[in-house]
Amino acid sequence: MRAAAAHAKQLGDAHGWSPSLIRCAMDGLTAVLEGRQPGTPVKLTEIPTRIPRQASSHRVAEVLAHLDLLDDDSTLAIRTWIDRRAGDLPAGFAADVRAWLLVLLDGDSRTRPRSHTCLYVYFGCVKPLLENWAATRGHLREITVSDVTTALDRLRGWQRRNAIAALRSLFRFAKKRGLIFANPTARLKAENIERSLLPMTDAEVLAVQQIAVTPAQRLVIALAAVHAARATAIRRLTLDDLDLPNRRITLAGHVQRLGELPHQTLLAWLDQRRTIWPKTPNRHVLINAKTALETRPVSAEYVKRHLLHHGVYLERIRGDRVLHEALTVGADPLHLALVFNLSHTTASRYATIAQDLLDEQIEQADDRE
Known part of the structure; x- marks a missing residue:
């Protein structure tokens, strides 16, 4: 002692x-x-x-x-979550879904382990569908192509795309394990919804402004809106990545000039950070009451709790910034890749969408003339 x-x-x-x-x-x-x-x-x-x-x-x-x-004799929290949530499903589906989620978590000889976020998203997609099917179906083997098609007809956009990915994963697992005779999602394909990526509306911008009230929230949104920073890069940003006198910032290894809005929000947040946790050993820019006593970054749930749970999608803001750049300077994928540290595939996708929007504007202008 x-x-x-x-x-x-x-x-x-x-x-x-x-x-x-x-x-x-x-x-x-x-x-x-x-x-x-x-x-x-x-x-x-x-x-x-x-x-x-x-x-x-x-x-x-x-x-x-x-x-x-x-x-450490504890069970991983994610395993406890799997047992609890799968146990809430109708009896005929619970055991198979639990086995599926465990394979997603641990992987097997032909499948790599998936992230915890993937498990949460996939389960959230299939749970309401299985509960609806339970009224007339007692097992996965009883689900038909018609059942799947009818259930998906009510969904749109990314909700539909994610549901398709989750269902395909579940029924591929069931087919592989001999739990079903035929895979009702075998011919199912996720639609290409790239054209749904459009500039943010005035209502969306106003909603973000109303929700972002704390210095930490404003900083996260500013980094996404100006530098198109991903949530992971923001969480892992350290004090050593900041060069405030020279207005430089390093995000995910990519050095950029620090914009005016992120500069102001950084100063406000760092002032609050210094006041609340003056002796913290944590070098990460974003910290909370728990991580201030440690050296690790805040969790992904931290960002979700402050923004996503209030209806603010960081990827929506980030995508709007990239698209705005493409519309402003021209649909040049090389420029986008260099400015935002994007892969060539992603940069080309944004450039294509921007070019389509620019072409539509030209056509509308010609029609008015």
Whole structure:
């Protein structure tokens, strides 16, 4: 316990923990280590049940891990989520969907593991369809091509495209495992919806302005709107990537001149960041109450909670910026690739859409004349 208390003090000082947080961590360490044989590890699932209410399970576990006294016996949160959400489905579909999600998570001999986001999106697409089918169908093998077609007829745009991808993945898995006799999605193809990428409307811009009220929200939107930065690049942006005196910023390894709007929002956010967490060891630009005590970036959920859950789609803003550039300077894919660090394929796609829009404007002008 003396060694753990000393290490908690050392770790807290290094990571900017407040004195009260260090004391609470020590109280938690005392509770889990008291009466234990020296060197005996503590199970991770045991910590929340034994520490005082004011102590942080995460901080106690962090100290124990540094001392090699932590036995992580917990189930991954995503696996718990799979069990819970699949268990909510109608009985005839639950087991097969759970097995499908686990293969997506872990991969197999012919399938690479998918991201957690992919699992969330795919399950969100198939869940309402399966619940509707459950009224007349009891198993995946009973789903017909007509059932799939009817269900998809009500969907449009990316919602339809994602549903098609999810259904194809589910039924390919079922066919491969012998759970169905015929794949009702075998001839199903996702439509090309590139033409749906259009400049943002005035209503969309106004909605974003009304939602972005905090310095952190305004910074994220400014980086996407001016520099077409992806969410991952924004989350991983560090203080070392900023050169404010020379107005330069490095996003995803690509050095750019810092625009006026991102410059102003950066100054506002950094001022708030300095006021709230003056001793944080975290070098990432975006931090919160949790990551301020660590060195890792904020999670993808951080961006979703502040923007996506309020109806702001960062990719929509980013795409609008690239498209605006293409409409302003001409549909030149090489220019877009250099300015926004895009792949040639993506740059060509934006250039094609921009050229189509420019051609439509010319045709409309000719018609008016």
